[in-house]
Amino acid sequence: MLRRLKKAKKVLIGLLLVALVMLGAGSLIDQWLFKVPIFGFHNIIAGRGGKESYLDYTQSDLEKFLNPLVEGNYWFLDADSLYRYFLTKSQPIPAEHRGQKPVMITFDDGWKSMKTYVLPTLEKIEARTNKKVKIVLFVNPNSVKVAETGKPPHRSKKYINCSDIKEGFEKGYFDIQGHGFSHKKLTTLGIDDLKAELSQGKDFVKNCLIGLNNTETVMSHLAYAYNKVNRRVRKYAAQYYLSGYLYNNETLRLGWWSDPYRIPRLRVYKQDRPEKLIKLAAASSPIK
Numbered sequence: 261m262l263r264r265l266k267k268a269k270k271v272l273i274g275l276l277l278v279a280l281v282m283l284g285a286g287s288l289i290d291q292w293l294f295k296v297p298i299f300g301f302h303n304i305i306a307g308r309g310g311k312e313s314y315l316d317y318t319q320s321d322l323e324k325f326l327n328p329l330v331e332g333n334y335w336f337l338d339a340d341s342l343y344r345y346f347l348t349k350s351q352p353i354p355a356e357h358r359g360q361k362p363v364m365i366t367f368d369d370g371w372k373s374m375k376t377y378v379l380p381t382l383e384k385i386e387a388r389t390n391k392k393v394k395i396v397l398f399v400n401p402n403s404v405k406v407a408e409t410g411k412p413p414h415r416s417k418k419y420i421n422c423s424d425i426k427e428g429f430e431k432g433y434f435d436i437q438g439h440g441f442s443h444k445k446l447t448t449l450g451i452d453d454l455k456a457e458l459s460q461g462k463d464f465v466k467n468c469l470i471g472l473n474n475t476e477t478v479m480s481h482l483a484y485a486y487n488k489v490n491r492r493v494r495k496y497a498a499q500y501y502l503s504g505y506l507y508n509n510e511t512l513r514l515g516w517w518s519d520p521y522r523i524p525r526l527r528v529y530k531q532d533r534p535e536k537l538i539k540l541a542a543a544s545s546p547i548k
């Protein structure tokens with residue numbers, strides 16, 4: 261009996277050692293992987309009142325998060341830069357970015373707060389540091405339409421309209437990308453509805469920017485609504501978009517396994533302190 265117990269103890273210690281070595285090797289390998297943290301925000305609010313959603317983030321916390329990144333000379337990627345320089349490597353990274361750490365700051369759903377709170381925050385940061393923070397907005401064309409037409413009135417004030425989009429884009433802060441026509445769960449749709457949800461309204465949003473330069477890359481990348489994607493959705497998304505973004509709370513680690521249609525994003529919740537987000541951003545790999 262005692263001998264069996266001793267043997268079991270040895271096996272247990274052996275297994276524990278193997279697990280420790282594997283964990284150590286895993287984190288060692290992880291250190292070598294090139295990482296790009298991509299943050300997924302939603303609505304931005306003036307302050308906490310207790311009634312807001314868990315996805316709302318306050319303007320002052322957003323500013324506290326962005327300030328050290330700007331001062332640390334981070335590279336705020338737009339969707340085209342991530343695709344071109346990191347996912348497909350179709351072009352070499354311009355030398356001016358050497359030493360910089362890349363991050364991406366994204367906002368889903370096209371809330372009106374992009375105009376009322378985010379834009380002024382970015383302008384304030386630029387006035388102080390002379391540096392421009394580029395952000396990616398994943399918008400639903402139907403919401404832009406609602407805001408633009410004022411119908412129905414009770415929803416029209418919730419979202420950014422064409423002139424908000426145009427202003428942020430013209431000033432060089434907004435990259436405008438897609439989030440599905442009307443925020444449907446793509447995995448639940450039949451083929452025709454899926455195609456419509458992916459393609460409808462892309463031109464409507466592009467037309468908001470008519471007459472401006474550098475609009476070729478607008479609405480060419482997609483964030484899946486509700487983080488809902490499967491093989492079928494991925495296949496059809498590839499017909500209308502160059503890449504697809506998840507909302508799965510992971511950091512992008514580049515390698516042979518990187519799928520441009522399954523780009524991970526870190527979730528940002530109301531209770532997340534700016535310090536926590538700054539730490540996550542700091543895990544980004546400097547460009548060599």
Ligand SMILES: [Zn+2]
Pocket residue numbers: 368369439443485486
């Ligand atoms: Zn959404």
